[in-house]
Amino acid sequence: MSLRFAPLSLLLLFSLSLLVVAAEPETVKLPPKEKFQLFLLVGQSNMAGRGKVEAQDKEANPRVLTLNKKGEWTPAVDPIHFDKPGIAGVGLGRTFGLEIAKTDPEITIGLIPCAVGGTSIERWVPGAYDPATKTHPYDDMLPRAKQALEAGTLCGILWHQGEGDANPARSKAYEKNLTELVERLRKELDAPEVPFIIGQLGQFPGREWNENTHAVDDAQRHYTETHPHAAFVSSDDLKDKGDSVHFDAASYRELGRRYAKAYLEMLPQK
Template identity: 55%
Template sequence: MKKVGILCTVVCGLLLSAAFGADPVKLPPKEKFYLVLLAGQSNMAGRGKIQPEDRAPYPRVLMLNKEGEWVPASAPIHFDKSFAGIGPGDAFAKLLAGSDPSITVGLIPAACGGSSIRHWRPGVYWEQTQSHPYDDAVARTRKALESGTLKAILWHQGEADCNKNADQYARWLTELIRDFRQKFNAPDVPVIVGQLSQFPGAKWSEARRKVDAAQRKAVGENQPAAFVTSEGLTSNPDKVHFDRASQLEFGRRYFEAWRKLTAK
């Protein structure tokens, strides 16, 4: 009977472990845990096709999951929609971790597919992702800051504002950048803004040109910040989202921009 009791205890323990997941990951010291906020709409969330190797844990990279827990990072990083895939944050995180063997990178996925910059304001709800983009990003980042140090904000958004919103985009983006820095007590955190797609054969509208100019203006007025070109990048068949290869290249460009900013 004693053996049966011991066996039952072991089996029950295994079942409980399976039900509640593995032990929490061990976090590094706060100053060695480099946090990266990923914000914007679908091209930041990522729609690149995931390959088998993308599902393996990324070395020394963690991500804050939907439940607000730190887990080993692997694709998809985002959970805004069921078809989230590879985004620029994947490559950025790997390159950042690889640049310093003493650090661990913590990704904070907060991009919401289809969201306008108007949804990145307090209290605004976005139906497509059934979320409050701004409020959720602030709450998740503040949660992450309990364990690490914010080192970068990556932004890719604007497709949803290539309309009458374009005239106000520079002001709204500037307000968002300043608000994030104030909320996170990180006045000098680098902000990297990725350019809207310029796929071959796709003609830019006047509103799209205005958003592009507005992003460049906001970057120039809110240093340290950088604007990353999308020149030469290619799309998925939908002609809307960057494909996997271009997302990885975009992530490399984001990282190079961050590296230059932080080297100054």
């Protein structure tokens, strides 16, 4: 009887092996270093993305890649962040990458997702620990960024954060902490003139801004107005996903387009 069913058993084993192979991340051939433009994505949950993933967010583009949790370059399909598995969703990064890729058919975009939901800016310093995610946001980001730089060229740093500092205890120190963070990143990554782009906090019904939210917003605006190679991106008219905290998927995509527009406007005119 065992001989009679042997072919079926072999067929099942063969099918399972195909499933295992299919589950492996798609390997990609990287372009020359000068054609591989890298962008570091840092901040808290609105950089990581919490939008509902749809079919369009799963469409791979061979010229828009992401550095996954294992440190492998794979096609950028949402969610690209992994700070909170099962919660991370559509963010602004993938759309940003697609928009930049459109501008030059010879370049490939590499996204380096490092945002951690719920983190105040005080978690983005060397040695700081985030108990909620059991991570060290800055210390985990740095080796990932340096690994990526072995393959490509850092062209921009995208920052969306501030909800965690919109309170009396932290808002007054926000600009000082932001200035120190940018200086540290520029030094650590040898990026003195790389664009640093800040996205505005969400303006959502049900979560009206108070004096602390305005203080963070003012600090972010003031930083970009008084420092070179920095830009501020508006969140005007964007919508939340119903929680008064996170953008919805369509708004994340629009935010990605706004970041891309800001970045392209900072480049020297050809």
